[in-house]
Amino acid sequence: MALELVGGACLSASLQLLFDRMASKQLKIKLSAINKVLDDAEKKQLADRAVRKWLNELKHTVYKTEDLVYEIHTEAFRCEIEGKPHLLSFFSTTYYAKQINQRIAKILDTLEYIVQQKDLIGLKEVGRVENKSSPRVSIIVPPLEDESGIYGRNADKEAIVNLLLSYADTGNKISVIPIVGMGGLGKTTLAKLAYHDFRVNNLYDIKMWITVSDEFDVFMLTKTILEKVTSRTCSIEYQYDLQLKLKEVLEGKKFLLVLDDVWNENYDHWYALKSPLEFAVFGSKIIVTTRSDSIGSMMGNVPNHCLQIISDEDGWK
Template identity: 45%
Template sequence: MAELVGGSLLSAFLQVMFDRIASPNVVAFLRGKKSTEKSLQRLKTTLHAAGAVLHDADRKQITDSAVKSWLDDLRDAIYRADDFIDEISTQAETRVEVENCFYRSFNLNARKMNFKIDDVVDRLESILKHKDILGLRDVLGRETLSWRHQSTSLVDEFDVFGRENEKEAILELLLSDDDNDKISVLPIVGMGGIGKTTLAQVAYNNDQVKQRFDLRAWVCVSEEFDVSKITKSIVESITCHACGMKDLNLLQLDLKDKLSGKKFLIVLDDVWNESYVDWDLLRRPFEFGTRGSKILITTRSDKVASVVRTLSPYCVGNLSDDDCWLIFAKHACLYVDSVVDSNIESLGRDIVNKCKGLPLVAKTLGGLLRFRRDIRDWNIILKSEMWDLSQEESEILPALRISYHYLSPQLKQCFLYCSMFPKDYEFEKKELILWWMAEGFLEPSMKGRL
């Protein structure tokens, strides 16, 4: 993540640094310390100069390795500067009540502090001298747009466009008992963002499916294929209660008892593991269900499909531009008003053409431009250089990169902090906020409202 959005990360980081330098505690702490104030002001000036080119560098580092290397050097220097600001901020927060003692203690370290700051500034200035050689321009980006996304087994069917044939085909396969195998496994295969999970959600929540199966379970598997955890999640999905067992043998015996004599539907969403041995171990309790039971698996991998399948994989294709437009327009709220600006609609359709039939891209960009009616915002998205990524990268990446790029600096900082968690890691909202507070990402006024 940091490699992809290095410049944006630094922009967010700089904003937080400036806020800390301008905090009342730090200002009061430095009052009367002229030499340190002067060094810190020189640092701020240099950081502002760095921030002015980050918007341009953030775009160019995607295709220019020299710019990316330059950003790496700049990031290291900025992180060193942040260490000193953190030291000053800590002293300001923890200063002692006796002003004279505090003043003498500070003076003992002031010269060393000033030397460190000047050393960092010299390095920053040396790095910034190369910006002209790299052709980087001073650009202040209009980074004010935002988005957010997450999915569950629930689905808003009014949000599904252009998938009638796919829905009918998958439902027919799920509701049929014609397969020779007692337990049928249907893989849904397609690239990221194509709508595999949405189709599985629609099928899972279909009224006929609910009546057809005695038990249903939905589990998001993702990259970590831990047989014990997946088995436990299936048990919990069936019972709607937490399961305290951890031993795989006990878990599989419990799942076997719950599935025995029952016709079940189990959805395993986002499977990546290609090991037949792991799959063979996971599926053993499934064999105790009755004929007509189904396992629905969504995956990007043809090899995964070949390992698990008993039915031919169902491959999901791209949407038409017209269907993508319906998704985009809904999430951009274009038709809330009775009249839509023709220029906005024209730009929107040009953006949708770049979505390449991927519904998640259309939804993400529609949400990014939600209720935005300034043509400049739409042109920024349409003409972004991030569309010109190498074809070796995922087709969905440019749009998601753009949606990140236009977050505010503070939200970028908070968002990127989450990238250290493994995929599908569950965390408590309040705990995450406390971590953000500990890192100094939140304003003091925000802390008081927790």
């Protein structure tokens, strides 16, 4: 997986542009070491202050790197406009280049420190199984959590529940509510709290939970939704027929669907999945959890609900 940035870009992509040009392999080694434990860190950060601090330091380093990449792009463009030498030769001959190199070295030192700290705070590698022929689609609904052990999310929960209870005319038959935030902030937990809230339980004919993750396979997702709606195994082999069947069974029904951990950036895939869902009863809702602002904006028709890091006070609780 890639380390995600606030703007929806990824650390690996941003840094590759800069450090590949500087012929540096050090960054790739450090990124690889960090990526291997990132899943574990994201799961532990809410309960472990040291892990949360580690992730914050990583995030700030990412911001500094993005700033540096932006400056280099700007300087490269200026050189091109003014007819100056190519950026790489410019780097090797100017005082500005020395400053850039010093900042690169500082970023690498910080990343080295972050890599060293991962072992001290007990982060471990968490493997992710990938199977291209069988996308990971789970319809197991997460159990209701004891809210007494969840801190700092009351306002977020009320905001999502209020959207689920709302009948306001947004111009859309189905409201798509994006919950956006970096990994480990509690997007899934927040969605669970809203999904299981007593005020929501009796509003919908059907409630469905699907964990999407890496693969956004429209056929598999549509089939999973259809099986959930009908409570029957589906043997339809063609996507068009599958969508027609889902359209048919959703007519007259009001549903709540959670699409948890979405990574898909392809609007055509989202449009294809959503099309048969539009035939459900007005007031049906979809909650989407994602790390990317752009994905949330692409899928949602209400503003992104962006999760922030909880306060130190709530964290200590």
